[in-house]
Amino acid sequence: MKIFLFLAFIVSSYSYAQSGHDHQGDAKKKGDHHSEMHDDGHHGMGGMMHGGHHKLDKTTLKQFFEPLPASIIDEKKHAALIALGKKLYLDPKLSVNDTISCNSCHQLNNFGVDSQPTSPGHEGKRGGRNSPTTFNAALHIAQFWDGRAKDVEEQALGPILNPIEMGMPNEAAVVDKLKKIDEYKAMFAEAFKDEKDPIQYKNVGKAIGAFERTLITPSRFDDFLKGDENALNDTEKRGLQKFVHMGCANCHNGVAIGGNSYKKIGLVEEYETSDVGRFAVTGLETDKKVFKVPSLRNITKTAPYFHDGSVKTLDEAIEEMAEHQLGRKVGPGFVEDVKAFLGALTAKDSK
Numbered sequence: 001m002k003i004f005l006f007l008a009f010i011v012s013s014y015s016y017a018q019s020g021h022d023h024q025g026d027a028k029k030k031g032d033h034h035s036e037m038h039d040d041g042h043h044g045m046g047g048m049m050h051g052g053h054h055k056l057d058k059t060t061l062k063q064f065f066e067p068l069p070a071s072i073i074d075e076k077k078h079a080a081l082i083a084l085g086k087k088l089y090l091d092p093k094l095s096v097n098d099t100i101s102c103n104s105c106h107q108l109n110n111f112g113v114d115s116q117p118t119s120p121g122h123e124g125k126r127g128g129r130n131s132p133t134t135f136n137a138a139l140h141i142a143q144f145w146d147g148r149a150k151d152v153e154e155q156a157l158g159p160i161l162n163p164i165e166m167g168m169p170n171e172a173a174v175v176d177k178l179k180k181i182d183e184y185k186a187m188f189a190e191a192f193k194d195e196k197d198p199i200q201y202k203n204v205g206k207a208i209g210a211f212e213r214t215l216i217t218p219s220r221f222d223d224f225l226k227g228d229e230n231a232l233n234d235t236e237k238r239g240l241q242k243f244v245h246m247g248c249a250n251c252h253n254g255v256a257i258g259g260n261s262y263k264k265i266g267l268v269e270e271y272e273t274s275d276v277g278r279f280a281v282t283g284l285e286t287d288k289k290v291f292k293v294p295s296l297r298n299i300t301k302t303a304p305y306f307h308d309g310s311v312k313t314l315d316e317a318i319e320e321m322a323e324h325q326l327g328r329k330v331g332p333g334f335v336e337d338v339k340a341f342l343g344a345l346t347a348k349d350s351k
């Protein structure tokens with residue numbers, strides 16, 4: 001019970017963090033849960049800070065988290081489309097000087113990232129943002145740090161024409177280039193059987209997006225959510241409790257442990273950044289420094305952190321989060337336990 005009371009404290013103290021109820025899928029369930037907690041809210045905070053030994057019950061877990069589905073695309077039915085998407089994802093020919101592919105910045109053998117603060121494009125120039133992982137990205141409410149593309153299919157069309165990234169001059173140039181390659185002629189025809197002229201720019205996005213939908217990475221935490229109590233060790237379980245008790249799960253929740261809402265960086269304690277975040281998309285003053293809450297799946301493998309890649313270690317990221325999002329100073333005990341829990345979100349078999 002104490003867990004619920006402590007959550008009630010967090011929820012009422014930081015109600016902005018909950019605003020919008022943009023949590024995918026189970027927003028309603030979660031909302032209901034909060035109002036129940038508010039009904040109990042006449043109790044004080046006494047003892048709750050020491051609540052680490054209280055187990056999270058199944059209901060609480062279900063209200064925050066959801067295991068990954070077995071798949072989010074019919075891989076048999078779309079086999080030709082996915083095979084084409086994978087080839088395109090790995091192909092530097094999608095860049096103006098045949099040097100950069102999606103895989104240069106989102107490496108499939110490196111948890112979908114390039115491990116750099118910001119990424120060099122076809123001329124070695126860098127943008128201002130860190131390359132997020134493509135793993136599990138298809139589950140997010142929208143793509144990019146500011147959510148400016150609606151899904152992975154739309155997103156994939158951006159970097160090819162981005163002058164800093166892959167630098168192709170226009171859509172027609174991409175289509176012309178692909179039409180000169182026999183293998184693509186055959187693969188597009190196979191993937192888009194009903195279309196007379198299958199090599200179209202939008203179809204490049206459809207194929208790459210379909211491939212990205214296969215990049216979902218079940219972890220031990222999913223086994224735990226499905227009922228395998230032994231899937232997490234004691235440190236990881238303690239870390240999970242702290243993650244929820246402290247309020248991290250108010251933002252990092254759902255099937256991707258994030259990726260399902262937009263929140264301000266520096267919600268409680270001001271955070272310095274020149275990036276206006278989602279303001280660039282909506283033009284709303286209240287969206288300044290608002291970013292998509294990142295998914296924490298595979299997070300121990302995707303350093304450096306934050307939208308600008310300025311945070312080198314996960315320890316530091318956890319400390320900064322506690323301070324800026326929750327107004328709390330945390331010690332090494334908290335950091336170690338939460339880090340252990342986050343490690344249980346890593347892919348069981350690395351793709």
Ligand code: HEC
Pocket residue numbers: 089100101102103104105106119120121122127129130131132133134137140142143144145146152155156157159160164165166208
């Ligand atoms: C030069 C490096 C670079 C290349 C090449 C590149 N990306 Fe990215 N990618 C980035 C950066 C940086 C961002 C974040 C930009 C932002 O949010 O404004 C990003 C964002 C994304 C996202 C959003 C993930 C999320 O969590 O929001 C996806 C998906 C993605 N890229 C897929 C691709 C695909 C597919 C290609 C190839 C067509 C590609 N990228 C090529 C650097 C790159």
Ligand code: HEC
Pocket residue numbers: 017243246247248249250251252262263264265267291292293294295296299302304305306307308314317318321322325326338
């Ligand atoms: C109010 C919402 C909110 C709360 C609460 C919150 N986070 Fe975050 N978290 C965010 C946002 C937004 C970002 C992206 C910040 C940025 O890049 O500028 C983020 C980023 C992160 C990152 C870096 C992810 C990446 O890919 O770079 C980690 C790790 C993280 N949070 C862990 C935590 C932990 C641990 C807690 C609890 C101590 C926590 N967060 C609490 C919203 C929140």
